[in-house]
Amino acid sequence: MNTVALTGNPNTGKTTLFNLLTGSYEYVGNWPGVTVEKKVGRLRGMQGLLVDLPGIYSLTPLSKDEGVATGYLLEENPDLLLNIVDASQLERNLYLTLQLIxxxxxxxxxxxxxxxxxxxxxxxxxxxxxxxxxxxxxxIVARTGNGCEKVREAIKHGGVTPSDLQINYGDIIEQAIDKLSFALSFQTDLTMPKRWLALQFLEGNEVVTTFLEKRIDIGLLDQIYQQTVEQCRKTGLVKNHSSLQPYMRQIRSKVISEIIASCLTQKHRVEKTWTDRIDNIVTHRLWGLPIFLLFMFLAFKLTFEWVGVPLSDLLDGFLGGPFTDWLRVGMESISLSSFLQAAILDGAVAGVGGVLVFVPQIFVLFLIISFIEDSGYMARVAMVMDKIMEMIGLNGKSFIPMIIGFGCNVPGVMAARSIEQPKERLLTIILTPLMSCSARLPIYSLFVGTFFAQNQAIIVLSIYVLGIVLSLILAKLFSIFLLRHESSVFFIELPPYRMPQGRTLIRSTWEKGKGFIRKAGTFIFGGSIVIWFLSYAGPGGLDVSMNDSFLAMIGGVIAPLFTPLGFGSWEAGAALLTGFLAKEVVVSTMNIIYAAPDALSLQSLLESQFTALGAYSFMVFVLLYVPCLATVAVIRKETGSAKWTWFSVVYGLAIAYLVSFLIYEGGKLLGFA
Amino acid sequence: MLGILLNWLVGLLVFGYAGWSIYRYYKRSKKGKCAGCSVEKSCSSGCKPKS
Amino acid sequence: MVLTDVKKGQKVQIVDITNVNALIRRRLIDLDVVEGTMVKIKRVLPFGGPFTLEAGGQLFGIRRREAKMIEVSY
Structure with missing residues (x-):
């Protein structure tokens, strides 16, 4: 099987090309660092696999996602390298090309x-x-697919093995290469040229160094390196620092300049680009931040008042009305037992339907997030937020995982990989779960629809903002008490703006949202059946009254804990317990417990159980308490530390309890109850 | 007779599918993102945390 | 002279970046922003916020602290 590796600088359209060549769909955005892990797809119209690697400027890794690409070239043995080069930034893109050659x-x-x-x-x-x-x-123009057919043809023909363009690095370096190649001559299992390994080692590539240390005596490696540096220093090639990298870079740059001189011409100068004009507005010194906040506010208006909710209401009417009726008639006609009828109607339909109703809202939200990602605005948000983030010990880039976290915390936590500084990365991972993900949205929707019908968008926005504000405060606290030292740094590339294409937007919205639908059809379905059974059965047998069920017993154990927070019923306790698996399940559980045929009757039941203040407190608790199972797993993977994983679970619970307590008891004192 | 059979069939379908989906979700969540990757076995770069 | 002394919109040549934080220096080198490169300050965010710079048609942002470490000349 042929394996083709797709490599190139960050934000040059690798993933777009990947999607075109494989016919699959991967996450595309307009900011550097979209791909943080390699992805594999089957090439369309031919045999072989295409591997999409994270973008790199050179093979010497700096952040974790960059190490993935170098590691891949060392460990795997691709048959062909497809190098994507940004024509508008030819000079710097060719640097990587030379290393790949x-x-x-x-x-x-x-x-x-x-x-x-x-x-x-x-x-x-x-x-x-x-x-x-x-x-x-x-x-090519990957966005429109122009010229991609030719790329496909070229891959089919197997590409061309580079040979002629061998750069001479000067006697001293060449000697060192010879010595290293000799030391490697007994390593017969190497799939890459020894010259490449030697060059990368001399350049100070840590991943390659570790690779070589396993094969060659460390003392010898060090000796060759020190000798080379010493010789270069004597001849004045290397100045005061002890790294060969600047010198080797200089040689490559010279080669690149010659190449550029022969093939690039500047026809005319462009003084003011569209990117300049838009930047003048959205990163304006005074309006920058207000514009971002306004944008977010409009996003919530769209999601909750203008588009999302009306569509959700329509869907709810259908599921609760005609759909349930048809199903009931169908089940009667095949004389299904009352047990199974209850399992399907009160379990599956109530649970899954209760979640599916929120699909329109979630898709509107995802559409907006996709727009931010694809337009290039994301990097500007990081710019605008940097000063605030710096004050709390993070940097502007930490804001990107947080925005992605609004969609789903799992990719949010993964996106933290593009942050260079280890401490800032860890903090960002731990705080991303405080960003209210789309799975929590159904819960808010349910409660604001019941208790705050007049101000839905603003109330939900307040929950989101509370999550952001708390994460900022906690970041400050954590960076003071837990993770001192290490200076904070910030660097971000600002890609040119582009108008997101409708097709791309719809596709990336669907890609984000389909997981939600799939989960409703699989896990939520299963969970609903189990929860329904727990509510149907009790110590007294089957078909017991809800209050004597197992679920009531389980919920009742922890319910007293929540009384000071304003929701001490067993129903709330049971819903929160199940919510650890996936936050949408809270809504499923409530639908099942209250046995409401549609959202309207559920709302009236809720009104008898919660006060408005208690409902708000409940929403806050849902926002903050433990990340869902999938997020916990990804935190474990990304931090590589059980300690920090536990920490993120425990502090979430503690903060949730504390804040809900303050809101409920404080609200009562102020007379909101 | 047919009714009983149908009842068993639907019951098995509903509860079987429910059990299976929960089991799968749990397994996948535990493994995290890399579980879905086709070079998972040879992958030594992204999945392992840098220490 | 350092980069923070330069007025917005003025094009200057980089003389020395060795004092810049190592992580940031690596990124600058990645973007081919090295000694001899011409840069321009496009925008400065308020309250000591980051700078938007342009070099070779590429826009990027760095903090004031780092900009202070970049030696430039006209």
Whole structure:
């Protein structure tokens, strides 16, 4: 089986090309660091796999996601490298290309964003570039799919093995390469050129160094390295620092300059681009932050008042009305037992339907998040937020995982990988679960629809803002008491804006949202049946009254704990317990417990159980208490530490209890009860 | 007769599917994101945390 | 002269980046922002916020603290 590895600088359209070539759909966005883990897809129209690697500037990794690409080249043995090069940033993109050429595998270069380059007044002669690199160079516009057919053809033909363009690094380095190659001569299992390994080692690539240390005597490695540095220093090639990297970079840059000079011409100068104009507004020194907040407010208005809720109401009417009737008639006609009828109607339909009703709202929210991601606004938000984030010991980039966390905490936690600084990364991972994910949204929707019908958007926004504010406060506290030292740094690339294409938006919205629907059909279904059974059975046998069921017993044990928070009923306790598995289950459980045929009757039942203040307190508790099972698992994986995983569970519970307590008791004192 | 059979069939379907989906969700959650990756076995880079 | 002394919109040449934080320096080098590169301050966010810089058609943001460490000349 052929394996093709897709490599290139961050934000050059690798994932877009990946989607075109494989026909699958992966997460695409317009900020550097969208792909933090490699992805594999089957190539369309031919045999073979395509591996999408995170974007890198050079093979020397700096953040965790970059290590993935270098590690891949060391451990796996791809048959072909597909190198995507951003035509509008040719010079810096070619740096990686040269390093990949040294890797010695057959290559195809696809020159992406030729349209962007043109709009900036650059003309690139792909033929001349191909001559210089001795590789096939194919101009494409991945966003529109232009030229991708040719790339497919080139892959089919197996690319071209680079050989001619071998850079001479000067006598001293070349000698060191020879020595290292000799030391490696007994390693017969190496799939990559020894020259490449030697070059990467001399450049200070830590991943390669670790790889070599397993194969060559560490003393010898160190000796060769020190000797080379010493010699370079004597001849003045390396100045005061003890790294060869600047010198080697200089040599490559010279080669690149020659290549560029032969194939790039600037036709005209573009003074003010669209990106400048938009940036003048959205990163304005005074309006920048208010514009972001306004944008978020509109997002909530759209989700909860203008589009999402009306659609949800329609769906609810259908599920609770005609659908249930048809189902009942159908089940009667095949004379299904009353036990099974109850299991299906009061269990599955109530539980799954209660969650499905919120699909329109969740999709509207995902559509907005996709827009932020694809337009290039995301990186600007990081810019605007950096000052505030710096004050609490984080950096502006931490805000990106948090925004993604609004969709789902799991990819949010993963997105923290693009943060360079370990402490800031850990803090971001731990705090991302405080971002209210879409699974929590049905719970808020249910409660605001019941208790705060007039101000739905603003109440829900207040919950989201509470999550953000608390995470900021906690970040400050944690960085003072738990993770001192290490200075905070910030660096972000600001990609040019682009108008998200309708097709891409719809696809990425669907990709984010389909998990929600799938989960409703699988896990929520299963959970609903189990919960229904617990509510149907009790110590007294089957079909007991709800208050004598197992569920009531279980919920009743923990209910007293919640009395000071304003929701001490066994129903609330049971719903919260089940919510640890997945937060939507809270709504499913409530639907089953209150045995309400539709949202309307559920709402009237809720009114008899909660006060408005208690309902708010409940929403806050749901926002903050333990991350769901999937999030806990990904935190464990990403931090690699059981200690921090437990910490994130425990502090969540503690904060949830404390804040809900303060809100409920404080609200009572102020006379809101 | 047919009615009883149908009852058993639907019951088995509903409860069987419910049990299976919970089991799968639990397993997948525990394994995290890498479980779905086709180079999971040879992958030594992304899944292992850097210490 | 350091980058923070430069007026918005003025194009300057980088003289020295060795004092910049190592992580940031690596990123700058990645973007081919090295000694000799021409940069321009596009925007400065308020309350000591980050700078938006442009070099070779590429926009990027760094903090004031780092900008202070970059030696430049006209």
């Amino acid at each position: 040294e890797y010695g595998k057959p290559m195809v270069v696809s020159l992406n964003m030729v349209d962007v380059a043109k709009s900036r007044g650059y003309e690139i002669d792909a033929k001349k570039l191909a001559d210089k690199l001795q590789l096939p160079v194919l101009p």
